[in-house]
Amino acid sequence: MVNLYRDTGVVLRTHKLGEADRIVTLLTRRHGKVRAVAKGVRRTSSRFGARLEPFGHVDVQFYTGRTLDVITQVETVDAFQLPLVADYQAYTAASAIAETADRLSAEEGEPVLKLYLLVVGALRALADGQRDCSLVLDAFFLRAMSYAGWAPALTECARCGLPGPHVAFSVSAGGSMCQDCRVPGSVHPAPEVLDLLTALLHGEWTLAESTLPGTRRDASGLVAAHLQWHLERQLRSLPLVERRAREAVTPTAGGSAGRTPDRQVVPGQ
Numbered sequence: 001m002v003n004l005y006r007d008t009g010v011v012l013r014t015h016k017l018g019e020a021d022r023i024v025t026l027l028t029r030r031h032g033k034v035r036a037v038a039k040g041v042r043r044t045s046s047r048f049g050a051r052l053e054p055f056g057h058v059d060v061q062f063y064t065g066r067t068l069d070v071i072t073q074v075e076t077v078d079a080f081q082l083p084l085v086a087d088y089q090a091y092t093a094a095s096a097i098a099e100t101a102d103r104l105s106a107e108e109g110e111p112v113l114k115l116y117l118l119v120v121g122a123l124r125a126l127a128d129g130q131r132d133c134s135l136v137l138d139a140f141f142l143r144a145m146s147y148a149g150w151a152p153a154l155t156e157c158a159r160c161g162l163p164g165p166h167v168a169f170s171v172s173a174g175g176s177m178c179q180d181c182r183v184p185g186s187v188h189p190a191p192e193v194l195d196l197l198t199a200l201l202h203g204e205w206t207l208a209e210s211t212l213p214g215t216r217r218d219a220s221g222l223v224a225a226h227l228q229w230h231l232e233r234q235l236r237s238l239p240l241v242e243r244r245a246r247e248a249v250t251p252t253a254g255g256s257a258g259r260t261p262d263r264q265v266v267p268g269q
Contacts (some may be wrong), residue, residue, distance in 0.1 A: 003064040007031050008077060010119050011056045012098045016042070024052050024071065025102065026060065027119055032112045033105040036062055036069040048074040055081040055094050055123055078120075083127040088242060090126045093137040095237040097122050100141065103231055104148055114147050134216055134243050135208050138223045139200040146201065150230040152222075154198045157181050165191055171225045193218045217243060 009028035017023050020042045026034050041049035051058055052071070057078035062069040084094045101119045105112050122140040125131050145151050153175030156163050160181050168177040168186040176194065177186060192211065196219045199207040211219075220243055228234055 004061060004072070005031070005064070006059070006061045006073075007034070008057070008059050009034065010080075010098075010101075010116070010123065011052055011054050011058065012102045013054055014038075014052065022052065023068065026058075027101050027105055027112070027116050028060075029113060029116050030111060032110040032116075033102070033108045034062065034069060035108060036060075036071045037065070038071045038074075051076050053081050054098060055084050057120060057123070078124065078127075080123045080127045083129065084123070087129070087133075089133045090129070092237065092241040093133045094123055094126055096137060096235055096241050097126075097140050099235050099237045100144055100227070100231075103235075104144060115144065118143050118147065131205065132209065132216075134220060134241075135200060135205075137241065138197075138216075138220055139203070139208075141223045141227050142197065142201045145227060145230065148230070150226070151201070152176070152197070152226050154194050154201070165194060169194070169222060171222070171229045175226070187222075189218055189222060190215065193222065197222065 007028040007030050009026035012025045012027055012033075014022045014024050017037060020040050022038045022041050024036055024038050026036070028034050038049070038052050040046050041052055043049070051074045056076065057080055059075040059077055060071055061073035063072050080094075084090050097119060101115060104115055118140060122136055125136045126133055142151065152158070152169075155165065156176065157166055157178040158170070158174035158176060158181075160178060162178045164176055164178070166176040166178045167188050168179070168182040169175060169189050170177055170183050170186040172185070173181075173183050177183065192215050196208055196211050196215055199205070200219075224238055228238070
């Protein structure tokens, strides 16, 4: 009997195999991370090659193979890749999301439904274009770390649990720290930075979107440092992420708009 199964997933990455095939890594709803061969997708005559590009949200039928499963059918659920590749800021944020999801789902075949839903939600928000890409990315990072058990302490001391807010923050110690527990090397973020991180973690978008660009940059730096500390390696895509606020559009008398973008790339931690 042919061993077939079907699932919905997001394409995280692909790489070439032979002359015409690709190995596609997907994060699926029921089977977690799946690496499967898509045969002939690099040929111009392929029926579903374009559907298996990174960030595509697809319904896939697999055939269970000896070493790698084989993709036999693909149907598009959401074509996230189309708007994402047209916007560099959204594309780089999506790349960081896909790489993080790949790292956090280390075991193939292990169901990770919450992570899958986080990835789909983040890509949908980026593709929709209504929210600041940097905020969407940091919200995903915080929630993905919460899923992994690495959420930074934001409203209490990471060591003794004393309710905050506190003035010190240590990545290695787990987040905010009170005066008594503060360790050497701690940083002292402004209170509004921790407020922003808390808002992103809990989906309080009205508060998050009211913050200033400088606050967002400081928050992004803490989030990136905290994530990479726990991953124990750098994200290759993170230095490429374009960190800038959405362009502020101010109508002028002539009907044109004044734009004040603020660009900032997160340094590698």
